[in-house]
Structure formats: structure tokens, C-alpha cells
Amino acid sequence: MSALASGVAVLPRDHRWVVVDVETSGIRPNAHRVLSVAALVLREDGSVEKEFSTLVDPGCDPGPVHIHRLTRERLAGSPRFEDIASDLAEVLDGATLVAHNASFDYGFLDAEFRRAGGVLPANHRLCTLALSRRLELDVPNYKLSTLAQHWQVQQLQEHDAYDDARVLSEVFVRSAAMAENLQLPLPVVDCRRRRTVYPESVPRVPCAWKNPGRLTEAGLVQGMKVVITGPTATPRVALANRMTEAGLEVMNNVSRQTGVVVCNDPGTRTTKIRKALAEGIPVISEQRLEELLTRVLPGEPKVTTTVDVAPAPKADPQPRLLQGHKPKLWAGRRVLLLGGTHLQAVMMRSRLTQLGARPALNFTAAVTDVLILEGGEADKRMARVVERQLPILRPEDVDAAVEKGVVPPHMRTESRLTAPVLSRGEVIDLPSKTHRWAVNVAWKAEALGDEFDLDVVAFLLGADEKVDTDDDFVFYNNPLYDDGVVELTLDGSSEQCVRVDLAELPDECERIAVAAAIDDARTFGELGAVSVSVDGDGGTAATFVLDAGTTERTMVLTEIYRRAGKWRLRAVGQGYDDDLAALARRYGVDVEE
Structure with missing residues (x-):
């Protein structure tokens, strides 16, 4: 019987769990907007106590319509975020926000509440992506659609905020039940302890021209990297858009590739000006920029290259390159160590890696074997080890495998992990x-x-x-x-x-x-x-x-x-x-x- 169907309390009672999903016009909270939001308040047994779902008119380009299918026409007439902020705040008040890639959803909701003159009233969040990784589920990836299939949850419409929240609520409840069984704490993050800051910046736009280098008497050339610093008469974003339309690449920080810095008062000695002067990069005024923008020289188009284009090879500093990735003796094993001193654990993890096994940090769903070191029998997880009938290994089993190529007869033959396990270096x-x-x-x-x-x-x-x-x-x-x-x-x-x-x-x-x-x-x-x-x-x-x-x-x-x-x-x-x-x-x- 599933956790939801059992009717028993499966969620920790010290949190008010609210599952959320947002669809957005892009990926950067300070530059893009929320297009739709859904929030489901869960009871202790995992069932839904309250629902909130709405489209949001962002008043801007909705972005990747091919993903979320939210066109301008579909969003027209929907409330603005400030119109729904108070109702949504009531749903989220005191909540632990649950989302898939929760830093993304939390960041967007936090930014929207700030624009609306309020504060996102959720103090904690939990990422189901992190929870699934902590459990080490036997899945090829941790996409929501993959997890839905793993937990046998029907997904009706991917990238629909309400349906994604519905699916995620069931994934979360089942995952939380497994974490409880494994005695793994849930990966709850205190959002107030350290707030992620998304600094304001000029949006980067891909440039189709090669960088021609520094500004010369010949003038601006398409592809030239330009940085603005200090106050400008024209709003900075508008000025940046004009330069982008002219074929220039507007950057947010000065680098050795910068062609020119625009500043109306070089005497202010901002960090960007100091670096420009140190690197010998020309500094011009906004008025001079306006003059140069009337005639921008054509640039050299970029040539499409593959990911693997590289400079002439250099010798690696004593690399140990894995050739062919031939499976090692214990490839695919996930071994949990119990007991022992720090030094003993370090030595055993090194030997396990030599054998191709991956040392486990936590008691997870993927653990295939348990290595008992001195005092390990007293570990509180031993009861779960016995319950799952996991093979017990001793240091002499590891030594025999490293020195003589022996596989212990009590070790299970099946293994799930196939990725190479690297040693240091x-x-x-x-x-x-x-x-x-x-x-x-x-x-x-x-x-x-x-x-x-x-x-x-x-x-x-x-x-x-x-x-x-x-x-x-x-x-x-x-x-x-x-x-x-x-x-x-x-x-x-x-x-x-x-x-x-x-x-x-x-x-x-x-x-x-x-x-x-x-x-x-x-x-x-x-x-x-x-x-x-x-x-x-x-x-x-x-x-x-x-x-x-x-x-x-x-x-x-x-x-x-x-x-x-x-x-x-x-x-x-x-x-x-x-x-x-x-x-x-x-x-x-x-x-x-």
C-alpha cells in the first residue's frame, strides 16, 4: 500500500509543507517574471488540504513559449502578481516550501514579492531534487518526469504549474516515507540564514561577431566588448540595448578582453575604472559613445565551432587518465562504512575506490554492502542493515579483494552503478x-x-x-x-x-x-x-x-x-x-x- 493510500501520518509534524511550482519567462529572478504559480498545502498524511493556482500576467515577453505554452494571448486578462500576492502569502505563511530545484522557485517568488512591496513568508524550503539524490534512487536522472515514472505517479501535462505541483506532492510524500525508513534527515534549508543575492546587471545578449580588441581611432567595431560604469544620462539598460543593436557586446565587468569603458566621470575611480586604467583600456564619455555609435564598423562573424575545440595540447601534471573505463572488480558496488577511526575510514575508502566501488556517505536506497570497522556493530543503523539483509563485509574482505582479486562469496552479484569511480588525481x-x-x-x-x-x-x-x-x-x-x-x-x-x-x-x-x-x-x-x-x-x-x-x-x-x-x-x-x-x-x- 502506498504512503498516500495508507492513511497514516508520513510527513514530519514540525513543518507546514506546501508544494509549489512556477513557470517563468526566463531563468534570472531579477530580470524575468513569474507566469503561473501553483501551491498545494499538505496534511500530515500527504493528502492536499488546500490548493492555490493561477496564471499571472507579467506585462512582458513570456519567453520560452515552446516549453510552458503560455502565450501573451493566453496570459492576457490574468491578474498581475501584486494582485495575488496577499492570497498567495496567506497560503505560504510559515510554510516549508517544497519544489523541484527549490532554489529556482524560491528565488522567483522572493523576487516577485519584493517587487510587490512584500516579503515571501516561507522561512524554509526543501528541494525534491536534493532529496532524491540523498536517497540515491535507482533512476537514470532526477527529472520530475523520471521520478514520476519511478514512483508510478501519472503526469498529465508537463510544465503546467498545477499538474507539476500535483505530481511533485506525491513524489515528495513517497520520498519522505523512504527517508524516514532509512533514518535520513530531510534536506531542509533555512532560507533566512543566508539569502542568495542576484546582483542587478545588464542582461547579456549573445554577440554574433568576434571580439576585434580595443577601441582605436578607427572607431567602434561590431563585436567589441563595452562596459558601462557610473551614472548615465540615458538609462543604462536602454543604452545597453542601443549598443547591442549596433552589434557591440555589453559586459558587466571589465576584463582583459574589454574594448572600451563608458564613464561620464572617470575621476570617481570606481573598481571598473581602476582596472581599465591598469589594463590600458580606453575610457570614453557617454557623449563620445553617442558620436561613435553613428558609425560602427562591420565585424568578423563568429564561426560555429564544436564544444571540443581547444588550443594546442599541453602536458597534464601527472594525470592518471582512465583508458577505456574497464570495469573494476567491485564496479557498481555502493559500500557504507560503519565504525572505525577517521584514519581507518580514509584508508578503507581508498581501497574501495581501487576496487571500483563507491563509498557511501549515508545509508541510502543504493547501498549494496556494509563494511564493518571497529565498533561498527554498535551503530544505530545496524538494525536497518539487518532488516534489509545487506551483505556484511570486514576489512579482511577488502584486503583480499585488493591483493588477490577475491570476491567474497556473501557479496551480492548484482550492481546498479556503472559510472567510473575516480581516485584522487x-x-x-x-x-x-x-x-x-x-x-x-x-x-x-x-x-x-x-x-x-x-x-x-x-x-x-x-x-x-x-x-x-x-x-x-x-x-x-x-x-x-x-x-x-x-x-x-x-x-x-x-x-x-x-x-x-x-x-x-x-x-x-x-x-x-x-x-x-x-x-x-x-x-x-x-x-x-x-x-x-x-x-x-x-x-x-x-x-x-x-x-x-x-x-x-x-x-x-x-x-x-x-x-x-x-x-x-x-x-x-x-x-x-x-x-x-x-x-x-x-x-x-x-x-x-
């Missing part, structure tokens, strides 16, 4: 047919009140392994690079993700370094193992677990980089004892003292 080529990847970072899910304040960040690096501009540093206060080419999401209490579209990265970006930093005085030795999974729409490219940390407070987890016509992935695990600011400075970010 190993490198793998990413499949060239896929250019959108998610670097999912997770660590041990702790009980409420004992979570680690971990920040996952990304650096977009040039050939000199430095950022070109501070925009190339993606972190919690700058979570989007170039409208989603690189995006950071805070998915759960111990899950964060960096999404990357390799096809849309600028040519000068040679490498993306994904790192993590602990925000207080705690260390990676206290945190324990960190799991990294690199996932595409077609499945997981590779996974690895990094657990050699001791006194480090920051750690470079992985790198995605161009080499010999391919994009490669490296498991790094390089730690440092200093903080995030020091790590950012190493990569060339201008961090104020």
Missing part, C-alpha cells in the same frame, strides 16, 4: 555529445543543528589559471554566470550543485575549478568525506569521494578543462588551511580586505 574525458553537466557535491547528512556551513564555489579560469574578471567567480552572492552558463544552486542542507554549459563558455575560459570552503573554524577533517558526482542528461560521467582532509578549511574538489580537443574532468582534492577569501585571491579575484 585521476582524469576522464567527458562525452563530447553532452555539453550540459551538473557537478553535484554532497557530504554526510547530519541531524538538525549539527550541519556544516559549507560553500561550494566555481572559478572560470583562463590559460594563466586566473579569473579574467570578478564575474568569473561564482558563489552564493553571484550564483549565475552569463544567465546560467554556469550556475550555483543550494539544493539541501548537505547538497550543492554547480551546473555548467560547456558549449556556451567563452573561448578564453580554459578551465573551471569547483571548490568548497567551510565558513567557520571547523575543518574538512571534522566534516569527513565529500562526494562528487558529475551528471548529464544521459547519466553520470564519473563519481569520486574525497576524504583525506585534516586541518584544511578550503578544498579544490574538481576541474573541468580543455585539452587536446576534449573536455576533461579531474578529481583534485587539494586542500588549504586558509579561508575562501584567500582561495579566491589565488585565482585572481579582487577581494577587499
